[in-house]
Amino acid sequence: MGNHYTIEITGNQLTYEQFQSVVYDYRKVQISESAYKKINESRKYVEKLVQEEKTVYGITTGFGKFSDIVIQSEQTAELQSNLIISHACGVGEPLAEETVRGMMLLRINALAKGYSGIKANTLNTLVTLLNHGVHPIIPAQGSLGASGDLAPLAHMCLPLLGLGEVFYQGMRQPTNQILKTLAIPTVTLDAKEGLALINGTQMMTSLGIQSVLSARNLLFTADILAAMTVEALEGIPKAYYSKLHQVRGQVGQITTAANMMNLLEGSALTTEQGEKRVQDAYSLRCVPQVHGASKDAYHYVSHILEREMNAATDNPLIFSEEDQVVSGGNFHGQPIALAVDFLSIAMAEMANISERRIERLVNPQLSGLPAFLTKRGGLHSGYMILQYTAASLVSENKTLAHPASVDSIPSSANQEDHVSMGSIGARKCLSIMGNVLHVLAIEYVCAAQALEFASKLPGKGAQVAYNLLREKLTPLESDREGYLDIEIAKQLIQSGELVNRVQSHTNIKL
Known part of the structure; x- marks a missing residue:
């Protein structure tokens, strides 16, 4: 666990980089003084409303369909703790x-x-729980994505009351034992607090941000591996000529074409139009158009989630300086639901086109290379079954990429009659990222093996990527367990080592 500095939380300036450092590197956080000022002002206003016995949703009333039932001031604490306990009804495996x-x-x-x-x-x-690495057990299933991620967030809050279970130092343990060990006192929730804690989009947003961070790495990786495959198949880089893409004007396409030219620079393997063939297949020739469209989708989704990262998403919201409490629907996950569905489709396409390039590498009728990239075909199968695995993952993605956001089921006696299903979409999206990672790992293994049969040197991008894999994985001479090869390539991609190494030698962009 690293913790080189503490990140100050203001409510308005959280970035992807900070998210990554807190979530993956265990950086600690602290609330800023300016934020405390607003928090305290807002709290005083709530206490004033309770004293005045004003009828305000979620403060002096029940929730959902029970919003018409007024709660007496002496019952407000019980109301809030009951909210957490009753809503903690998720099912399924715990979230990571x-x-x-x-x-x-x-x-x-x-x-x-x-x-x-x-x-x-x-x-x-x-x-304090976050900084100590005390992680509530949160079942993955049970959120409709409006009124936010109610059940998952209720599970997240159980430890505040000394209830539920947590992961601490890699072990699943009862909350009360860990709080006692760490001398962390439980809290007694007062008016509005339970609702403030569980109304929001934080599960789907957390999953969505993880997918965005993964997608960024995978989009760079896809360009690098496409260039390796173009080299191995003696492709025609004229299809990446800058003016061709500028006249269409699609930004992601223009960026990808420039990346391909950078990665292929100095190649002795690529060919001219008509030298070996007049045109390449779409999976090579249309890399800028396909990869570029997914890059454009990525940027759109990234902006949506960046906004949500710094959003107020509970209900009602307190505007104390204007003497107002406004009941609305900022908990509704529709912006995230649509965004993660879009990212799912965009990234599934990266695996689709990668699998077609894998097929071209291993199929001798398409590649001109030894069948399944082995010199001893028949006795040895080479990388035949790696393509099967890629095809299986791509097919699974087609099911996972079906939009969750097109569905809605009414809840709370039809008071909450349109919901986003954003958490379902976000979970599926992260699963797709894992499948895309494995498909790209397979292309990496196959493209490097195909380059073993080349008589000339590839361009700088492919050479750097090839050298990196060969530091960990020897060329395939005899059949061996394919899963080990895939795992080595996967680790080089997932860790960011491949992208970092290639970026240090080329000028590729997203």
């Missing part, structure tokens, strides 16, 4: 600890904005 850390960070950031009416002490306890 990274996802849970992301949820905690995002909820802390949203509450730090000062529109939620939470007590500073309650928020500080959530910060």
Whole structure:
């Protein structure tokens, strides 16, 4: 665990880089003084409403369909704790600890904005749990994505009350034992606090941000591996001529074409139009158009999630300076639901086109190379079955990429009659990222093996990528367990080592 500096939380300036450092590198966080000021002002306003016995949703009333039932002031604490306990009804496997850390960070950031009416002490306890690496057990299933991720966030908040279970130092343990060990006191929730904690989009947003971070790496990787395959198949780089792409004007396409030319620079393997063939197949020739469209989708989704990262998403929201409490629907996950569905489709396409390039590498009728990239075909199968695995993953992605956001089921006695299903879409999106990673790993293995049969040197990008893999994986001479080859390539991609190494030698961009 690294912790070189503490990240200050203001509610307004959280970045992808900070998210990554807190979630994956265990950086600690602290609330800024300016945020505390707003938090305290908002809290005082809530207490004033309770004293005046004003009828305000979620503060002096029940929730959802029970919003018409007025709660007496002496029952407000019980109301809030009951909310957490009753809503903690998720099912399924626990979310990964990274996802849970992301949820905690995002909820802390949203509450730090000062529109939620939470007590500073309650928020500080959530910060303490995050900083100590105490991660609530949160079942993955049970959210409709409006009124936000209610069930998952309720599970996230159980430890504040000393309830539920947590992961701590890699072990699943009862919350009360860990709080006692770490001398972390439980909290008593007062008016509005339970609602402030569980109304929001933090599960789907945490998953979505993880997918965006993964997609960034995979989009760079796809260009690098496409260039390797073009080299191995003696492709025609004229298709990446800059003017061809500029006259269409699509930004991602223009960027990808420039990347391909950079990666292929200095190649002795690529050919001219008509030298070996007049045109390449689409999976080579249309790399800028296909990869570029996915890059454009990535940038759109990245902006949506960056906004949501710093959003106030509970209900009602407190505007104390204007003497207003406004009940609305900022918890509705529709912006995230549509975005993650779009990213799912865009990234599934990266695996689709990669698998077609893999087929061209291993199929002798398409490549002119030894069948399945082995010199001893028949006795040896070479990389025949790697393409099967890629095809299986691509087919699975086609099912996973079906949009979750086109569905809606009414809840809370039809009071909440349109929901986003954003958490389902976000979970599927992250699964797709894992499948794309493995397909690209297979292309990496196959493209490097195909280059073993080349009589000339590839361009600088392919050469750097080839050299990196060969530091860990020898050329295929005899059949061996294919999963080991895939795992080595996967680690080089997933760690960012491939992209970093190639970027240090080329000028590729996203």
